[in-house]
Amino acid sequence: MNARPAPVHVALVGCGAVAQLYYRPALETLEREGLLRLTAAHDPDPVALDTFGDSFPSARRLTRFPEVLAISPQLVIIASPPRYHPEQTIAALAAGIDVHCEKPLAPNLAEGERMVAAAVEAGRRLSIGMVRRHFAATRAIGRLISNGNLGPLGSIDCFEGTPFTWPVRSVDFLRPVAGAAGVLQDIGTHCLDLLTWWLGSPSAISYEDDAMGGVEANCRIELMFGDVPATVRLSRDWARPNRYVITGRDGWVAWTVNETNHFDYGISGTGYAGDLTLHEASVGVRRPTLGAVAGEFDEAFANQVRVLVDPASDARERVPGADALTTLGLIDRCYASRRQMPMPWMVPAWRAAT
Structure with a gap:
C-alpha cells in the first residue's frame, strides 16, 4: 500500500x-x-x-x-x-x-x-x-459552444454588476495613484477570461467608461468574435441582471453569474427551454445515471488550489499564468482607446470640463 x-x-x-x-x-x-x-x-x-x-x-x-x-x-x-x-x-x-x-x-x-x-x-x-473556470456550468457552456450545439452564434450579451460592497480596508482600492482596479480590471477580468476561453481572441474591440480621470464604476465593451458581436456591460453602482446570454441559430444558453451548476438552455424550433442543474456523471449497472449535484462556489474555489497540491488531481484543470495574458492585453487595449460613456444627467458645465 x-x-x-x-x-x-x-x-x-x-x-x-x-x-x-x-x-x-x-x-x-x-x-x-x-x-x-x-x-x-x-x-x-x-x-x-x-x-x-x-x-x-x-x-x-x-x-x-x-x-x-x-x-x-x-x-x-x-x-x-x-x-x-x-x-x-x-x-x-x-x-x-x-x-x-x-x-x-x-x-x-x-x-x-x-x-x-x-x-x-x-x-x-x-x-x-480564475475561479469561474472551475464551475461545472461554465465548462458545460464552453463544450456546447465548441461542439456546435448552438449552431453558428448570432450574439452575446453579458450584463454584470451590483452596488459595491466589497469590504476594503483602505481607500487605496479606489485611488488611481495607488494602482486601484476599476470595474474593468475587477469583474471584467472574469468576464473577458470566460469569453476568450470559450471563443478565442476577439477581432475587434471598443470601450467606454465613466472614469473621468478616476477609477471607472461603469463601463461598456463592444467586441467582435469573427462575425459574432458581443456586448459587455459592467457596473459597481447599480444592480444589473448578472446574466450572460449566448444566442445561436440552433439554440441559446443563459447563465446567471456565479451559478456554479445551473444554466438555462433553449433549443430552437421546439418551443421549449429548460433550466438545467448539472450533476456529476455516474455510470450505473446498465446505463449512465445522475450522481451528486455538481459543486457550489466554495468547492470550486477550493478546487483551484486542490489541483495544485493533490497529486491525484487532473493537471489539465490548472489555469497557467500565461492564460491571463490574453485578458490583460484586452484590458490594456480598452484603457488605451477609452471614450467617455454618455452621461446625459451631467450639467453642461461638467460635460465641458471633462
Whole structure:
C-alpha cells in the first residue's frame, strides 16, 4: 500500500478580504483533507494578519515579505493588492517556489509577461486564480459552444454588476495613484477570461467608461468574435441582471453569474427551454445515471488550489499564468482607446470640463 504524500507546505501573502472570505475556508478544507499545511501568512497590517491567522494557529504570522521566502514553502498564494503581484511573484519564483496568483495577474500586459517569463526561467509553476473556470456550468457552456450545439452564434450579451460592497480596508482600492482596479480590471477580468476561453481572441474591440480621470464604476465593451458581436456591460453602482446570454441559430444558453451548476438552455424550433442543474456523471449497472449535484462556489474555489497540491488531481484543470495574458492585453487595449460613456444627467458645465 502506497504511503500518502506529505502535505504541501503553503504560505499565503495578503490577508485582506479575498483571503478571509475565500482562501481561508478553502485552505481549511484542504488542511482537513491532509493535502496541504499552511505554514505562514503574511500581511504588513497586523490586524488583518491576526484576523486571518486566528484560523490557523500553527501558521507563522509574518509582517515582512522576505520572511516568507526565507522559510521556503513549496507554494505561495499571492492574494495581495494587484500592484504588488509582479514583484512578489517574481521574487518567489526566483527563490524556487511555485506561485498561485489571485486575479488580475498583473496591472498590465507588460508586467504579466515579465511574470510568465520569470516562471519559465525559474522552471516553476505559475497559476492564476480564475475561479469561474472551475464551475461545472461554465465548462458545460464552453463544450456546447465548441461542439456546435448552438449552431453558428448570432450574439452575446453579458450584463454584470451590483452596488459595491466589497469590504476594503483602505481607500487605496479606489485611488488611481495607488494602482486601484476599476470595474474593468475587477469583474471584467472574469468576464473577458470566460469569453476568450470559450471563443478565442476577439477581432475587434471598443470601450467606454465613466472614469473621468478616476477609477471607472461603469463601463461598456463592444467586441467582435469573427462575425459574432458581443456586448459587455459592467457596473459597481447599480444592480444589473448578472446574466450572460449566448444566442445561436440552433439554440441559446443563459447563465446567471456565479451559478456554479445551473444554466438555462433553449433549443430552437421546439418551443421549449429548460433550466438545467448539472450533476456529476455516474455510470450505473446498465446505463449512465445522475450522481451528486455538481459543486457550489466554495468547492470550486477550493478546487483551484486542490489541483495544485493533490497529486491525484487532473493537471489539465490548472489555469497557467500565461492564460491571463490574453485578458490583460484586452484590458490594456480598452484603457488605451477609452471614450467617455454618455452621461446625459451631467450639467453642461461638467460635460465641458471633462
